[in-house]
Every structure is written in structure tokens, then in C-alpha cells.
Amino acid sequence: MATTEECRSALDRLSDNLAQADGAVRSAAALDRSLSCHIRDLDVTFTGRLRAGRIEVLDTVAGPPPDKAEIRLAMAGDDLVAMVDGELNFAKAWASGRVRLEAGFRDLMRLRTLL
Template sequence: MATLEQCVSALEDVMGTLAAQPAASGLDRSLSCRLTDLGQVVRGRLVTGRVHGLRAEPDVAGGPKADIRLTMTSDDLVALTEGRLAFAPAWASGRVRMEAGLRDLLRLRSLL
């Protein structure tokens, strides 16, 4: 199981790379990544080609919903950043879940 610090760093890498791509220009969305095995949610904001304000908090039912929501284990998040796990097959198999509005899903799909 990866540590919370490793997960925050990995999320900065993954989302930072995504946000820096030209197709993401102008994207301003709240982001959350629920880490099922740690019982934590990492929240932040994707804006102006960068990820801002990532912070971890306990995963509680009824918490605020972000515009873009990811759900996975800590090890899968780290594996995504290290290139040991590809997003599309992980998403298709249910190891990684992504929820967002239709417009955001279409935009993110072009980035992945």
C-alpha cells in the first residue's frame, strides 16, 4: 500500500501532465481522487495548465462532489504515474473509476 504522501505526489504528476496539454487549456475544474484503501480523498483544482491546492482529507459520505472524480487504490495511482498501469485498460476493467460531466469526459478522453 502506497503512503498518502506518495499518492499526493503521484496525483500531482498525473494531473499536471494532463493539465499541461494544449487540449486542456482553459479547463478550470475541481478534482478529487478517492483512495479506497487509505480511506482518504485528495482534493484540488485543475486550472491554467496546472494542479493547485491538493490536500488530503478523510473520506466521509456526503462530502462535496468535485467536477472530476477519480476512485482507485493507492497502489493503482502510483502504478499509473510510474507507467506500470495504463489508464484505458484500468478504467475498462474497473480498477480506476472516473466520473465527470459529459463535456469534461469528452475533453479528458482526448487527453488520455
């Protein structure tokens, strides 16, 4: 089972990957939205912002997200690490229910290019 520190590191690597992307991926990540990522097996939530193509983690809180972020993710810690490492396909994990992504319709349409 991934630790809180490993999950935080995975989010930092994901942020770096988004910042280095170009084309449609960079455009999709260029939103300015509040973001939460709940790691279900650890019962911890990372909160922050997706801004200028980067994920800015601002806080780590115990339990589910305290506030409803504009983009909400939920998954197991091992799944987060595996996705960032390229070992788990996000679209397949989302379709199978291993990863939950909730956002407004317009944001989902933009974010689909990341899949």
C-alpha cells in the same frame, strides 16, 4: 500498499506531466474544474482544482469526498502510483473498473484525449 505521501507525490508528478504536455493533451487538461481523487484503500481524498493544465491539491481529507467535485476519480493508491509511473494504462484500468472517473459529459469528451 502506497502511502498517503506517495499518492500525493504521484498527483504532483501527474500535475507536472500535464503542465509539460502539448497538443491535444495540453488542451484537454486546460479545464478549470473542481477535482477529487479518492484513494479507496487508504480511505483518503485529495481535493483541489484542475486549472491551467495543472492539478492543484488544496486539501486532504479522511474518507470519501466531502463535496461532489466536477471531476471525480477513485482508485487504489498503488494504481495511482503505477499509472503516473507509466506501469498501468489508464484506459485499461478504467475499462476494468480499477479506476473510476466521473464527470459531466462535456468534460468526459475532453478528458478522453488523455486516455
